[in-house]
Amino acid sequence: MNKCTLAVKMGLLIGAGALSSVVWADQAAEPAAKEQQVEVIQVKGIRASQQANLNAKRFSDSIVDVVTSEDIGKFPDKNVAESLSRITGVGVSREFGEGEKITIRGASSATNRTLLNGQTVATADWFILDNPGRSFNYTMLPSALVKDLEVYKSPVASIDEGSIGGTVVLKTRKPLEMEQNTINLLVEGQYSELSEETDPQLAGLYSWKNDEETFGALVSVFKQDRSLVREGFEVLGWPTNPDVDAKVPSHIGVPRFEQKRERETVFGSFQYRPTEALEMTLNLLSSKVDADNHNANLLLFVNNNVASLSDETYVNDSLVAGQVADGTVAYNFINRVASTETKSVDLDIKYDLGHSKLHVQVGSTDADGGTLRETSWEYGTTTDYDFDLRGSKPTVNTDTLGSDGAAFNAGWIWGGEKPTTDEEKYAQVDLEIPVDFGVFNQIKTGVKLRQAERTQDRIAYSWHGPETMDDPTDNYLNYIFRTCPNLSACGLTTGAVNVDGVVNGNLSQQVLHDRYRMEEIAFGSLNGVQADYARSQNLAEIWAVEEDITAFYVQGDFEGEGFRGNIGLRYVDTAQTSGGYEFSGDSWGLKTIDRVWLDPEYLAWVETDNDYKEALPSLNIAFDVAQDTILRVGAARVMARQDWNKISNSITYGSLNVAQPTGSASNPYLKPMLVDQFDVSYEWYFNPSSVLAATWFFKDVQSYTSFSTFVDQRYWEEGDEWVDVTFTRPENGPGGTTEGMELSYQQSFGQFGVMANYTYTDADRDEERNLDLPGSGLVEGTSQHMYNLTGYYEDDLFSARLMYNYRTEWYKGLHFNGSELWNDSYGQWDASFGYNLTENISLTLEAINLTDEEVREFNTDENRLFSLYQNGRRFVLGARMAF
Template sequence: MLAKNFKKSLLAVNIGLVMSAGFTGAVFAAEETQIKEDVEVIEVRGIRASTKADINNKRFANAVVDSITAEDIGKFPDKNVAESLSRITGVGVSREFGEGEKITVRGSDPTKNRTLLNGQNVGTADWFILDNPSRSFNFTMLPSSLVSNLEVYKSPEARLDEGSIGGTVILHTRKPLDLDSGTTHINLQSQYSETSEEHDPLIEGLFSWKNEDEKFGILVSGSKSERTVRREGFEVLGWDAQDDGTYTPRTMGVPVFRQDRERTTLFTAIQFAPSDDFSATLNILDSNMDVNNTNSNYLLMNPASNATLSYEGENAVYGSGGTDVRWNHINRISSTDTSSIHLDIDFATDSFSMNVELGTTEAEGGTLNETSWEYGGQGDYNFDLTGSTPTVNAGVDGTDPSKFNGGWIWGGNKPTTDEESYGQVDFDIPVDMGAFTAIKVGVKYRDQKRTQDREAYSWHWGYANDGVSANYMSQIIGTDCPTLAQCDLAIGSDSVGADVVNGDITQQLTHNSAKMFELGLGPDASYAAHKVLGEIFAVEEKKTSYYIQGDFSGDDFRGNIGVRVAKTDQDSSGYLFSSDSAGLLTVDNPGLNPDLVPSTLEWVTESRSYTEILPNFNLSYDLAEDQIVRLSAARTMARPNFFDISPITAPGDLGEDNPTAQAGNPNLDPQLANQFDAAWEFYFDEASLFAITLFYKDIESYQTSGTYMQDFYDQEEDMWISATVTRPENGPGGTTTGLEATLQYDLGGGFGVSANYTYTDAKNDGERDVMNPGSGLVMGASENMLNASAFYEDDLFSVRAMYNYRTEWYKGLHSSGAELWNDDYGQLDFTTTVNVTENISVVFEGINLTNEKVVEYNTSKDRVLSIYENGRRFVLGANFRF
């Protein structure tokens, strides 16, 4: 055996537990007491020490698990947990606004994975108006500093919550009794964003105290950050398939997205452990994020409808002619607020240990107010959509506000909520039954409700606020502010970088957002607010789960076998109304609008129940003292998205050619899979590992979609428009086969490297029909994903460079109804730390050094849908530890 190899023992397990500060492996209260008495507490400091802790956690897990410790998280240039997770084998992350938001695990899309904080769900309310309520977790709410360590369970255990096809992420927070009394951490940073050219502050702090006998402690952690987001882009708002098999582009434009993002997160842990047999911890989380944003877009309206077109293959990528040129600006007041209260009680006797957990979590947010102003003119345009940088000329001076005449005002709001209350009881009973060492049983109940409201504003119907009938939109746009040159609506010019798009369309106005808000929604504005009945819903789920799990071990093996039974009672509610109206219910500033109100209106609920039986088995075998073979088999499930099972019908832009709409289906079934894992792990040094894992998932049903036609009322045109409605349906299954390879190598002398690669072959058995968008495809699956990093550290200095890459993946349906794909994406980051003293360090970080762009397309890479540039970011900061 190599000199540095170590054999499994209670001491090794205990060191791993202490280093990970909360690892969830099975351990009894008596063993915890032994840790306190026999093992010195080890604080994880430095990249190499973090690597050792991560390897130790993985080695002694009873399932296929990867983990990251707090110190390792701190050594990444990551501002939220999703970006930290992207370093783990098999995990991909989306960065639409330059910061990690949602993850995919082993080819399963973000809605088919679960993220738990201390083993429990945290409410989520997406802030972006184009997002629909799903089961994915928005990681922008949680700063990395909140987390003590995290684990990704790729093979389930019966004791863990159901609901994931890809993987279950468990985030652990710190506990005050695990830290020295008076522990203080302060982190001060300034972040510079290249696109916005702004410096934004971040401050994080942690203080932990416990009394002298270490029976009571309080930990308080806080984080406050600001980020000025600017995203420059180019968009084609859909491609239309023609009868001859060719495709023509819809409206195209150059959007500039701006956002002032402010996030405040407070976390408190109160722990009481009067004896070795009893411990109670109360975790309180409150996270608030204000994400007000604007989007300006210089648009060519439906250029292909009146153009001379040229083709490359089947796609019209060249064109010229005359068309409407519009300048559109959207103001949005948006936020997302999340809170949770979680009580965790542990009690142990000589014959069993018991865990009781109670809690509640709430989230509310969304777009709380939106106004969009659109002014237009005429231009002689031409476009060339070939190559990595399109060229578009509008033929109108986009910086001259007098060229844009009044057109249309629209707006509304889309608030969402997420509430859940839960309770669970778990028993861990030591036994001596052959190889079995413990029997675990438990029950959990969850009551969750997701809602979406929707209102539309109109400035052209109904009575004015003073009771006098008026058309306020005509007054403002037609009389008071006939062009953008009046009313201080334009306050300068702006441009988009030539590495995103070329041509005169890159030169555009800068809006006066405050003036637009005052005119549209200020105290002197006159507008009506209408409930959009077809987009309002509430989905409530009452979930009851039971499990039994047996843990077993021998001289050279260990594992568990169990079964979890999950029952779901689902209520999907929405408005049922007659089709003799626009489906709008005026709720503010009501006027004589009989054409808006349906003759019949009723709030209805559609209910259903289903139960799934989910067995699983995990085996770890010590092939040698430094090698482990793992086998696992399980049946898993993921419930459908809340939006997809809502009884709604929501139209898109009815002004487009071939308009589309989305509908829900309360009768969607959960996705089920039978999965198998086989892994070989070689621990050839205490900080070195090579592992290969094969995984296979037999998916019983993928969600597919069907279409039908329905008429919708278009306010702008004052007419009924026929749109194609896409409705999710239960579809055929498929398979996901993959390989994960992981290398972590301590080279000695302070140097080290790590790399991991994931190959995923995800297949949908459904028929691939390009005329039926989304058919035969699997969301979220990149065929290849790669992470590579190298580091050096000594007592004074450490530096780490990291590269993260994934190949193209299908993202679902675009707002136009077309298939949306994300092109290959690779990002290079680095971080360096200088230890000024034992307690003070200076940090410098670089994020997205290659200035990678987010490129999206419609099935063929020649049909670009969007190119977004978020730019590079640089961080300078100081950390203080006492």
Template structure:
């Protein structure tokens, strides 16, 4: 039987006692002498030094690793961690609802197969978008960049590294007090805005204090951060060919507030024995309002067709005039989304005479969800009598036309309340972990040390949904009750007389009005799912070196037991089903010094990533509590017995470090994917559900396999005049086969991507200009239904300028998406018409930082 939460805590306590016993025995038995290591020390104080530190981390690593190093506290290159990661060769990112970096793809692999850790451990996180998949990805919005000392991107694994990254592993590193000067102080204040925000500003700040005693044996570091981030999105959405004849213009506003703290206590009990207690917590209020003005349910028989109009598969002309439809209305959704993530762990390390022992026990917990989605429909039917018609052109490549006749979208008087609903999702994610590692120095020819370790993880992920029963809503009559000006700035996404502004709703006021009518909250049992995993891993790794070479070879064994629980079709009882699999994951890394400044690097490994929680959940999630206005009945279900993603990877590269701050490197890589999981949509007639009907059901599809091959090139240099550059290019060819043999392009893969970064640094002035390009790619989008779509090529230009006013004070200005890139999302079915066009505006941040 799977351990309860109480049993998990008892287990963690027992392991802590065991680890303490190991340390005590080792401490008394060992000599006072510690093992000296040849480590290059780099005092990082500027952008040039930061780039040099990252380059050296790559150069001296025994695996294929790239790094980003914060040059000082609060000086991580970008406000958004994902947007910094895209500067690394082979790394691309997907952007979320407000255009910020959200997901990381490494070497053309689906972002869901990228593992993200903090200090080498999993961090629990949740999401707020109820139509999105519940996966294992780390939510980049949760982590303030000021709290990051640096990060590492492992493109090739080592046996001592946790399994789980078919694409790669990103490790975020936080600071420790004994690494900083005594009484280090840092604080900052900033303001930010978006060009679509109508003079609205977000403000925030961070503060850090780090202390250690004179003996440098004990220290405490505390950092807090609070920030309101202004996010906007203006969209045109075209679902005309998807069977429910709806299209419109949408505005998404999210003023996200994030509060976070990080506390680290470090105790160096002896020269050989040290402890680190780390606690991290972050809370994100992601309240948002989405307003979508739609034509819904057009009647094809009554449409006036434009001559030569192309007809969609559902029989609807793509160009003409809509004379009858279910609605011309705003579909508004306000979500009081909130997410919290916490980490607490204790780490020790002991260095004995010829050996090292280290261990960690910890727990990470997250909860979140949409906080209650208040949906409302405001408008009128198009009935052929009230004089309302709509001219449409849904056959455009780069725009959309939707011109209402007989009404003004900016006029609230005709936008009557047609009904609403209130529903919420609740997610919990929890992991208890314990590991013990050892390293023994040996003299076995080329083998210099042996590393071994064991790790246990107990993981629970729970998804629940609740629907509100509404009583009297007669107090809600017209959108004018909640009007808050107009939504505008749609000029970039529509054409041909389409309105570029309409009535803006005060989402919070409407949420409160709808909530006041709630008579009860009832759990939507069909949405319940729980995934429980017990994971045991053990490894052995040999490290070797010689006069002209170094590397490692290892084997990691991992066993995964999964139980998935959900309500049966009649919603009368919870059914559970199990899955179990084991993997042996060998790895090999070799670096050969062809010359003092030239390295030949080779690696090979087997890797795996477990399926996402939505893919494992056996029940039907996202079932509606009442018939949807759109007429689309949609749901998802998974399978706890799914095999993980598995792949065999190899790469070979050549690195030339032609001076102390410059490098030129190239690598070719290959991933042979033996199994992967994609999705497909099937249709099922569901009877024993709250709203019976014929549903579009998104289900996991166990693919036959795939192949990813590619090339990476990168160049980094710094000149004596303060100028410098970082340039990289990646080519990826990624293809796969579904279970029925159909060829597909694997998600997350762009054929070509490159980054150009130029910078200048002097004693009083630092500037950076960064350009990023990626070709078209396939990924989960932000459209209604949250399906996978094809995205057009994207280009982003970012810049930052910092004035070093004094030795202690910096004033900086950062601009993101300076070219105001408009993104295009197209149907995964191959239809040429655009599905979603998005304008997220440009973001600007002004910041003052003080440190001493």
């Protein structure tokens, strides 16, 4: 038995034994009512909001961090993920310059749950390279939607299972808790440095209740637009080339990504409280993000051109510089129509029976989205080129300039659809029974049913398919290329652009492609000839996973002289069914659905069942060491279910026109990750708005996800040949341990104040590190060091904050090509300023990413660069009105 398992079991046994002794010794003792201990704080301003945060943390029974609505409103954050990044132990990813996914205490985003008013929020990613997982995409939730958020780092039995790092509980506003006829308005303009565009951001809230305070209604509306431009440098893979016995860049490219992101969110809350005993709340949420985007990338096919390589430089057996004669250079233009939409309906009923309290909550949430239409154009040429990937800014030069559209000849066009859905229905019943049994003052018990389904569809477009032209010997793809033989023809480009933010050399000199002209030719017409293409199901990438969960829990809350806490058990039964297509290989894995063309001789939908049951005990004790000092101890077993795409019946692969193509396969038999954890926290509240705290945490992970590889053939249409593809498949592998320390400090000095926190995390796996087996021995999402620093000033008229958020490098999982992907250390400065014009109106100025930090990714060895992305600075000027 390892030390963490022993610590958890001993903690549970000692806690239960101690409580049992106190129960028999103090049968007649009257526990103090918690309601008498809770401090009531009116939240106004930065210092008061920090005091409210500490108040909630101080009187909790578990290890919890809290951010209130006032605090969220003062941060320069446009979604909840960025607000969470200020909390000790929480890291955030910013691939597109805005917080999207979080890690907690070294646990990846897929192994932490986010609950809205205690329930799941469905999510469907808009980006075509994202695989459906269990991580929540925070771009769906604007910060202003949330009243407060709580991060539970030590679990309690009454909160849903599914997290091994922490559970984020978001709480929305309720009309009966607000003043009658409350009106909040927000008008902002956001300027993005790279796009040079200013976009509107509007929010409004109205809350009403009757004089008797028996009925209330609240409506919030948010609209946030963002003109996004991301410039970058990419290496799309580092395969081992046998001809040079070294890792070689598969492609080198300089991409320019553009997107017009439009987010609209509507939230309504309706409360009915006819008596003091009965309260019903109906919450409705609809949030949609239109995320159409296009990407231009000028690519060098280095791994394909190794035979003509000269003047090479190798570092750690990796090719980092060289020259190529008559190499392949190609433009890849990708246009995507993409969106994601989430809806939730939640009914919450609370009824005080006198002798107990009944809670019933039922609802549903669903999301759909993804890339709804994609077309990718490739035009290429042959030329000499050289590259040097060393230094902070790589250098790439070509003899043929990328700004000369006439030099790039027609190559290929492909496209398709990748829509996804996410649905869940839930129903739970909870019962709180006050007791007078020694130190126990309340017993909580309940049952919850969840029915979820996650699906992915995949359609491939073929402009070279049959019947795309009146002449049966011709096709529309050939017609496009006859009519538009190079990039200077047919109005395919609109000028030139210099994509030099993160790269030196003339590869940065590129043409601007005309997205709308390409869309017109691909999906409309060209010179009067109607566009046509065959639509075929890509059978291996189509899947559906159903999941039925039944959970039962019992929890005892206790309180005595100088201590309080809870002990409980949650029992969970999970039944999964993964469905996908089984088919013969005679049609290249495709089934044409709009005409007679490709149809496998054998095709069947097959399903695989996977069931498991887990018992999850938990214990939390808070000791009042002194009037202002608390010592907390927590022990628990927690679990995290595997990502949806990992347990699906699917298999995907990347480009086949490269040497050593790669792909990914799923495994529907994966079991969940189980973790035994132990926490000790010391908190000193040396005045109402100040704290010094330290927390030690230890996690014994029973099984991490490992990966194995296999080789299978796939048909390459453009080359008309079968090629070997190396696939990576997930498996339940050996476990490991995660140990760490969190330190936090907060204090105000008159009108000034400071907040600081630091997290150290050491995560190890029992699996042996094997560089030939991607992902082996690595823990996803863990930065060894993370810290936040905030300084602020506030008086009656003016407020200001300066914030810095930093984390060291972390492993992000496997790249879409099957290689290990790491994110380099990242730190970001943000600032916010406020000026109170009147009691009801304030002006705000916010600055995001002040020092224009870049996102840098690499493949295990820092010399093997994967990408450099520049998202630029953003500035927001606005006015807030509250009546």
